[in-house]
Every structure is written in C-alpha cells, then in structure tokens.
Amino acid sequence: MRLVIRLFFKVLRRVLMPFMLIYAAVSKPKPISRSADAQAKVDEACKQLELYQFNTCPFCIKVKKEVHRLALPVAMANVQRDPKARQALEAGGGRVKVPCLKITHDDGKVEWMYESNDINQYLHQRFAA
Incomplete structure (x- = not known):
C-alpha cells in the first residue's frame, strides 16, 4: 500500500511540476532595495545560511x-x-525534509530550521528593513 501511495504522489508531482515552476517564476515579488553598504552587510551575513530545497x-x-x-x-x-546535499541534510539535520535552512552562528554552532513559516519569520526578523 505504501508503494502505491508513493507512486501516486510521484506521478502527481511529475504532472504538476511544470505548473509549479511557472507559478514560482511568475509570482516572484519585487525585491526590496538597500543602500550599497547595507546590502554588503546582508551579503556577508547570508554566507552563514544555506537553504536545502527542491x-x-x-x-x-x-x-x-x-x-x-x-x-x-x-x-x-x-x-x-x-x-551530497541530501546526505548533508540527513547527517546534520537528522531527517530529509525540505525546506530546511542551515544557519551557522558566529560561534560555529549550526542550527537546522525546518518549517517554512519559521524560516520566513526568521529571515524577516533578521533582514527586513
């Protein structure tokens, strides 16, 4: 039964894939603008982030x-x-689930954040103007 369910969702994902990609491309919001100095600070801070996704x-x-x-x-x-990304996600975060934001703190501690709402809230609090 599990095999049938997995196969169903795999086929469904393949059928919906082009529509999802079109939606993602068409619905991108306008990016915020920052001064060059502020954007440079954001760019530096983002070097500590990696988003595991598909x-x-x-x-x-x-x-x-x-x-x-x-x-x-x-x-x-x-x-x-x-x-390699899949193995890193499983080894570091403990499970293969996306989206997952890998946050490397200044002290070297690594945090794995899994829920999309939590990730968006974290990004908004840290980087919104």
Whole structure:
C-alpha cells in the first residue's frame, strides 16, 4: 500500500511540476532595495545560511519567494538532484525534509530550521528593513 501511495504522489508531482515552476517564476515579488553598504552587510551575513530545497516543493517556493523579496543571496542546495546535499541534510539535520535552512552562528554552532513559516519569520526578523 505504501508503494502505491508513493507512486501516486510521484506521478502527481511529475504532472504538476511544470505548473509549479511557472507559478514560482511568475509570482516572484519585487525585491526590496538597500543602500550599497547595507546590502554588503546582508551579503556577508547570508554566507552563514544555506537553504536545502527542491524546485517543485510548494513550501520551498514560499521560502524562495521571501528570500527573493528580501534580496538575500542565500546558497541553495537541491536535495533531489544533489546526493551530497541530501546526505548533508540527513547527517546534520537528522531527517530529509525540505525546506530546511542551515544557519551557522558566529560561534560555529549550526542550527537546522525546518518549517517554512519559521524560516520566513526568521529571515524577516533578521533582514527586513
């Protein structure tokens, strides 16, 4: 039964994939603008962030829209296409679930944030003007 359910969702995802990609491209919000100095500080802070995602996940699209709106150069790791990214997510975060934001703090401590609403709230609190 599990195999049938997985197969159903895999086929459904394949059918919906083009529509999800079109939606993601068309619905991007306008990015905020910052001064050059402020953007440089944001760029430096974003070097400590990495978003584990895949392109057709609706929750990942939601987070990527917020990343685009806040004009954040966050590194993206596609766990469907990159087996190393998938292994890193499982080893570091403990489970393969997307979206997941890897936050490396200044003291070297690594935090793994999984929920799209939590990720968006964190990004908004840290980087919104």
